[in-house]
Amino acid sequence: MQSKTNTSSKPRAWWAAFLNREALTAYAFVLPAMFGFAVFYLLPTLRGMQISTTDWNLLSDPSNIGLENYQSMINDPVFWNALKVSGLYVLWNIPLQTVIGLFLAVAMDRLTRSMLVRAALIVPYLISNVIAAMVWIWLLDPFLGIVNSLLGGFGIDRVAFFGTPELALPSVAGINIWRHMGLTALLFYAGLQGIPRTVYEAAMIDGSDEWTTFWRITLPLLRPVTVFVLVTSVVGSFQIFDTIAVTTDGGPIDATRSLVFYIYDNAFKFFKMGYATAMSITLFAILIFFSILQLRLFRADQSDLA
């Protein structure tokens, strides 16, 4: 208000807006964060784009090769396989994880509000991917693992979960589902608390059964949370690395060589920095595309509660 009358009575120099006390304080407040942003987010992204147009092994000087890396990427069957592995992994992981999370959330909402139940379900998420992978290579071990002993009880032969190409990827996805189902449930549960009880009561009086209420009321009203859960879990899932590094190391025969794992191989094992960054920029583009697609599909900006 005050500054407005000031400017109208006497035009101030263009830099005055930058020099008042409030603005100076603000710049001091954002300085560390913006410095961190510039050095560790903005510049690396730009530098990544630039490195992706070079041939560089870190030892000699980078040589400019234009879009050649992107060309070799298109002609690289391992790249396409890695893309397929990441995509399949998302398909193994996300639908099951979301359905289990949704079920657990509704069950907790209707059956028990116990903090102990929520804490028990969240335990796997507090454990890192690396440790979760350790736990499961033991439980799924072909010779001594408890899962195979249980399967043996049903007359099923011992299964090498991580050693069989068809089973390795679903097994890795299973570890991730185990680790994330509680967190997903917790996020849905929080969303359920935002639905007014009166809506359920009205449905019940109208004679709607539990199943119909879930499909017609709970699920549509939960949409904003669902979009958040889906976008973040798909983006995270597509970047799977840790679990693979511990369980299968990309094998057997590339069955779990996901895109990020293949990028890691190229950057830190083969030292093909240009090629690795070209693939990582491509990954970035793919993720942006899918995030926008999901937001569009689920009309994320609209709420049915309004």
Next chain:
Amino acid sequence: MENRVSSRVVQRFSLSRGIAWVLLLLFIFVSVFPIYFVFKTALTSHKVLGQTAANFFPSDSTLFNFSRVLGLVSPETAQAAGVSPETINFIGSLQITVWYVLVTVTAQVIFSALAAYAFARLRFPGRDFLFFLVLSAMMIPSIVLFIPNFILMKNLGWLSTFQGMVAPSLLISPFGVFFLRQFFLSIPLELEEAAKLDGATPVFIFWRIVLPLSQGPLATLGILTTIGMWNDFFWPFIVNSGSNENLRVLTVALQQFRANQPSGPPDWTGLMAGTFLSIVPVFVLLVFMGRRVVESLQFSGSK
């Protein structure tokens, strides 16, 4: 009327409620049982593992595996017991993990709060644009940043150093800035306006009014980033390219412990002792701050 409705509800849903209870208990079992089983295995001596691996209850209760993982047993004794003399420097790794988490989380919370307050309340040219930039940083996949950041650390000579480990996550957490800004915006403006009329500076208002009101959200952010940094693997793994043993956080140490297993059947009892020891701090967090942790995670989605 009301009575009829509720009795109908109870009758109609008792069977499905029963099934739902069974499924819920099953998932709780699936969540927790693996951890118990790891503990059971860690208590088993290497020699009897072959016969007792599938037992639900411990048939043995030796602390030998824990002591040899911690390096309290001489390699000769380990070899005599028929297990690999490979150890993890658990205490060292725990120390470096605690430092890693402590330094990054403290710095992130402080710098996020400062920036978030400026974005929420102060007026300055370029504010919306800078905030948009910070938001967009949340979209960038970490691998895109890791390769150039690795090269930057190499040029600075910071590979396999503590400063190299913490540098990228020290000054900014885009999620932290976003999360705290949303909370600061929800604080009633009147409080700050009143202080302003009394001639308080923005620094004073931030320090004496806004921060004390924000203890809950600051704790939530602290817990969320602690869980994230505690479980961090990829960056500490690649930046420690010289494989400096003193800089291996727990996740990296355990991955190396597994990778260094001699070929043949792995040393399961040792691996599980190491695995269980790495889970213990998480349990401590859950036991002492369970409600807070659960509520924080629950909150992380509602933005």
